[in-house]
Amino acid sequence: MLHVYNIKDKPEYIEEVAVLTQREWGDKSLSEDEFRIRVNKKIHKIYSLLDNPYYCKLILLHNDVLVGFISIFEYDGNERLDLKPWYATMFVKEEFRGNGYSRILNDAILDEARRRGFSRLYLKSDLINYYEKFGAKYIEDLSNGEKLYYIEL
Numbered sequence: 001m002l003h004v005y006n007i008k009d010k011p012e013y014i015e016e017v018a019v020l021t022q023r024e025w026g027d028k029s030l031s032e033d034e035f036r037i038r039v040n041k042k043i044h045k046i047y048s049l050l051d052n053p054y055y056c057k058l059i060l061l062h063n064d065v066l067v068g069f070i071s072i073f074e075y076d077g078n079e080r081l082d083l084k085p086w087y088a089t090m091f092v093k094e095e096f097r098g099n100g101y102s103r104i105l106n107d108a109i110l111d112e113a114r115r116r117g118f119s120r121l122y123l124k125s126d127l128i129n130y131y132e133k134f135g136a137k138y139i140e141d142l143s144n145g146e147k148l149y150y151i152e153l
Contacts, residue, residue, distance in 0.1 A: 002101075004108040007057040007069070008050045017059065017069050018042035024091055053116060054085045058108050060092075060101055068092035070105040072113060076124060079142045085113070087123040087151060106134045114153050121151045 007013060018039045026038055049055040054074035060067040068091050076086035087109060092101045113121050122139075124146040125131055132138075136149035 002060065002062050002067070002104065004058050004060050004104065006112075007046065007059050010059060010061070011047075013059050013061075013066055014043055014046050015039070016066055017057065018046065020066075020069075020091060020093070021089060025089075056109070056112050056116070057089070058105065058112060060105055060108075062096075066093070067096045067101055068105055070109045072109060072116075072118075072121065076122075077144070079124065079144055079146075080122070080148065083122045085118055085121060087113075087121040103134075110134075110151065110153060119153050121153065123149050123151065125149070 007017065021042055022035060022038050026035075030038065046057065052074065054072065056072040057069055058071070059069045069089065070087075070091070071089040073086045073088045074084050075081060076088045090102060090105055092105070110121070123131060123136060124142055124144075126146045131149055131151075134151065136151050139148040139150060142148050
């Protein structure tokens with residue numbers, strides 16, 4: 001059975017999320033020791049942000065197996081510090097891709113953003129024609145090569 005949870009309510013998944021985050025978006029040239037150090041920093045950061053109203057990490061579970069996750073961040077990088085909050089870290093494990101789980105995560109994070117009183121989320125991506133299916137509207141190209149979008153809530 002599929003279910004979306006706030007990671008705050010399922011902290012036993014924080015380490016797995018931190019490992020997947022580091023593998024997906026982190027430096028691929030790290031030694032195993034450096035990798036563990038980065039993962040431990042991510043674990044600590046997640047715990048430190050759990051009560052921040054501009055932070056949320058939702059996880060999708062299938063029978064207690066982590067399928068994927070998505071987040072709201074106050075800021076995502078340094079390109080546009082004038083904008084917040086940010087739609088970030090949509091991730092579905094490779095073995096679960098192609099089953100519509102990104103749509104479930106997307107809908108859940110947009111609902112959570114509305115509950116928090118946000119009227120817009122910003123996101124950046126180098127994916128072409130991906131987030132538009134979730135209602136994202138293009139704003140501009142960023143200096144890091146990614147494109148900036150917003151989703152009206």
